Amino acid sequence: MGKKSRLKNKAAKKERMPFVARTFEGLPHEADWIALREFVPSATGTVQLTSGQTVRVCSLLPGNGAGIVRPDGEIWIGLQVAHNFGDISRDLAYVVETALEMEPGQPVPMGEPGMGARLQDLIDPASGFDVTVHDGFDYWIEGTDDRPETAELLAEANETIAPTVQLESVASAYWTEMGSQRFLRWVMTDDEPRLLDALARLRVLGEDTLGEGTKLIGHFRAHGRLVPVWEFAADAADLEEPAVAFRARLDDALAEDAPLTSEQRSARSALVSRQVTI
Numbered sequence: 001m002g003k004k005s006r007l008k009n010k011a012a013k014k015e016r017m018p019f020v021a022r023t024f025e026g027l028p029h030e031a032d033w034i035a036l037r038e039f040v041p042s043a044t045g046t047v048q049l050t051s052g053q054t055v056r057v058c059s060l061l062p063g064n065g066a067g068i069v070r071p072d073g074e075i076w077i078g079l080q081v082a083h084n085f086g087d088i089s090r091d092l093a094y095v096v097e098t099a100l101e102m103e104p105g106q107p108v109p110m111g112e113p114g115m116g117a118r119l120q121d122l123i124d125p126a127s128g129f130d131v132t133v134h135d136g137f138d139y140w141i142e143g144t145d146d147r148p149e150t151a152e153l154l155a156e157a158n159e160t161i162a163p164t165v166q167l168e169s170v171a172s173a174y175w176t177e178m179g180s181q182r183f184l185r186w187v188m189t190d191d192e193p194r195l196l197d198a199l200a201r202l203r204v205l206g207e208d209t210l211g212e213g214t215k216l217i218g219h220f221r222a223h224g225r226l227v228p229v230w231e232f233a234a235d236a237a238d239l240e241e242p243a244v245a246f247r248a249r250l251d252d253a254l255a256e257d258a259p260l261t262s263e264q265r266s267a268r269s270a271l272v273s274r275q276v277t278i
Contacts, residue, residue, distance in 0.1 A: 023087055030189060033057075033223075034227070035131075035187050036058075036131065039174070040133060043058075043131050044132050045129045049122050056076045064080070067107070071104050135163075136154070136161060163176065167243055168240060169244045170243045173239075184243075188227070196268055198250055199250075200268035201253045210230050213232055221276070
């Protein structure tokens with residue numbers, strides 16, 4: 001290979017998409033994008049583009065598809081997909097831009113987006129993103145003709161869903177039931193080091209629970225944000241008031257500036273040791 005070819009290849013590599021840790025940063029309700037991408041089985045939300053067109057964001061589409069242009073022309077995109085070229089926001093923006101050029105009733109193919117637009121470039125900054133959690137995937141067939149193969153696909157998909165409820169009293173907290181266990185996964189957008197400090201302060205005081213019979217079992221990091229996880233036996237409705245009370249205690253702990261005590265540092269280290277990045 002000649003020198004010019006090597007230089008050309010090196011330049012091409014430099015143009016590859018950079019990895020972005022907080023891929024949903026700057027989008028409306030960043031934490032809910034993370035939840036729908038990572039662990040909410042069936043949910044949707046609608047965003048508005050700067051062009052005025054709306055896009056329905058789905059946790060999952062049939063066949064794990066990247067997107068679809070519905071018969072009525074509405075664009076749907078799926079968050080829980082395998083593609084990841086380094087910046088999921090660019091991946092999804094590629095799907096949206098491709099869909100805008102397609103005829104209704106067509107699935108949207110995924111391709112490498114390169115250094116193209118990101119969702120942050122396409123979505124109106126004033127757009128909302130109100131999430132609706134569904135009991136199943138029946139919304140897939142809204143406005144379409146029922147077919148036997150569709151009913152079979154729906155039945156199979158619905159069997160995989162763990163019951164999930166979004167709490168109403170606080171932002172981005174989702175109750176779920178998995179077999180005999182119940183969990184609350186709460187996506188928090190607070191600064192990570194300060195959040196870990198605050199959780200450590202509360203743990204030492206015994207105030208990191210959501211009431212009697214609940215336990216903070218750890219947390220994971222997703223898309224640059226921490227997601228604390230509690231285990232308990234309570235129904236979702238029983239967590240509304242405790243969640244509000246916990247958020248108030250957490251805000252007070254976040255406001256503290258005093259250095260951590262040795263006991264608090266130990267609690268913080270224990271929290272970090274159980275952290276998982278997904």
